[in-house]
Amino acid sequence: MKRPKISIIGCGVSGLTTGIILLKEGYSVEIITEKLPDQTTSAVAAAIWLPYEIHPVELANKWSNISYLQFQELANQPKTGISIIPTKILLKDEEEAWWKSAIPKDSIRALLPNELTPESTCGYMVQAPLIETPLYLNYLLNTFHTLGGEVLIEKVEDITALSNEKELVVNCTGFGSRELLNDQSLYAIQGQIVQLKASDKVPCVLAEYTFGEKGEELAYVVPREDCVILGGTVVKYAEDLSPIESVTNGIVERCQNLVKEIKGLPLKNVVVGLRPGRPSLRLERDGNVIHNYGHGGGGFTVSWGCGLEVLNLVEGREGGQIQDTSSKVY
Ligand SMILES: Cc1cc2nc3c(=O)[nH]c(=O)nc-3n(C[C@H](O)[C@H](O)[C@H](O)COP(=O)(O)OP(=O)(O)OC[C@H]3O[C@@H](n4cnc5c(N)ncnc54)[C@H](O)[C@@H]3O)c2cc1C
Known part of the structure; x- marks a missing residue:
């Protein structure tokens, strides 16, 4: 079967990660973007692996876990901007640690009482992926180019017109989707x-x-x-x-x-x-447009899991049936 040429809108962490996955799976991919990575929200992020202000939590956990494993692999490669560092996470309420199950068991332990602060009542020491955003976005952009991806600088004003012209469109415009789709829930x-x-x-x-x-x-x-x-x-x-x-x-x-x-x-x-921010991040297919936006404060944390879910939707698999990527390195 002939594979569609894929046009991704947006060149932040979501667009680039999705683009790399699709290129590695053999698709021909272009990114159309108003701004390059260093001018995006992605460039402002800290960034540390931790799902934050992202919904729904069950899916955020699943996609965070997949991304954690990818970041572990990237930390072993030179010049990716990824490292795994001890990170102390302080809590007032154990229930706020809903993301715990997304972390491999040997990479998390409960804090000892003498490690807490006066305000905190519990917490965890996590071996967390640190994402040095300037280096990592550069690494992603270089990898995208090396794999044969093209980047066109252009603001998309009309996504319907674009989707009529292109074979398959993936929308990774982040907060830009409020204007592009008039999505007022963003x-x-x-x-x-x-x-x-x-x-x-x-x-x-x-x-x-x-x-x-x-x-x-x-x-x-x-x-x-x-x-x-x-x-x-x-x-x-x-x-x-x-x-x-x-x-x-x-x-x-x-x-x-x-x-x-x-x-x-x-x-x-x-x-x-x-x-x-969005009550629920949007990752779904609508005709020949796949949406992947609204990741709140966890866009890096879920990036690989969401990119793989886009691959599922491109290939017509049911949402949620994410392949096990623990042994596959992107
Ligand atoms: C202060 C701060 C700290 C953060 N810390 C973390 C953290 O520690 N960990 C973490 O995981 N996340 C963190 N985040 C959240 C994270 O930065 C976002 O979730 C993530 O950057 C979203 O990425 P994105 O690629 O979806 O969107 P963006 O980075 O916003 O990229 C959107 C892209 O779409 C393009 N675009 C938009 N509209 C159009 C259009 N009409 N036509 C063409 N192109 C268009 C833009 O030019 C851009 O290239 C933080 C965010 C902030 C603000």
């Missing part, structure tokens, strides 16, 4: 993060609970090669992309309480991004 989850000068003495620590009266303040510290990321905020329906100084000061203060090793590190940058 909402912004604004996040501000602070970048400090890099240091190899800083541990990775995430508080999985909010601070402040409105529950819009977070505290997490992610040590990357190029900087230390301090997070953050989680403000639903806010769409402004300008950093606010008082918010920066609050983030630094909360993170210093969490990780004393960041004290004195010089400020490098402050950035704001919009997580593509």
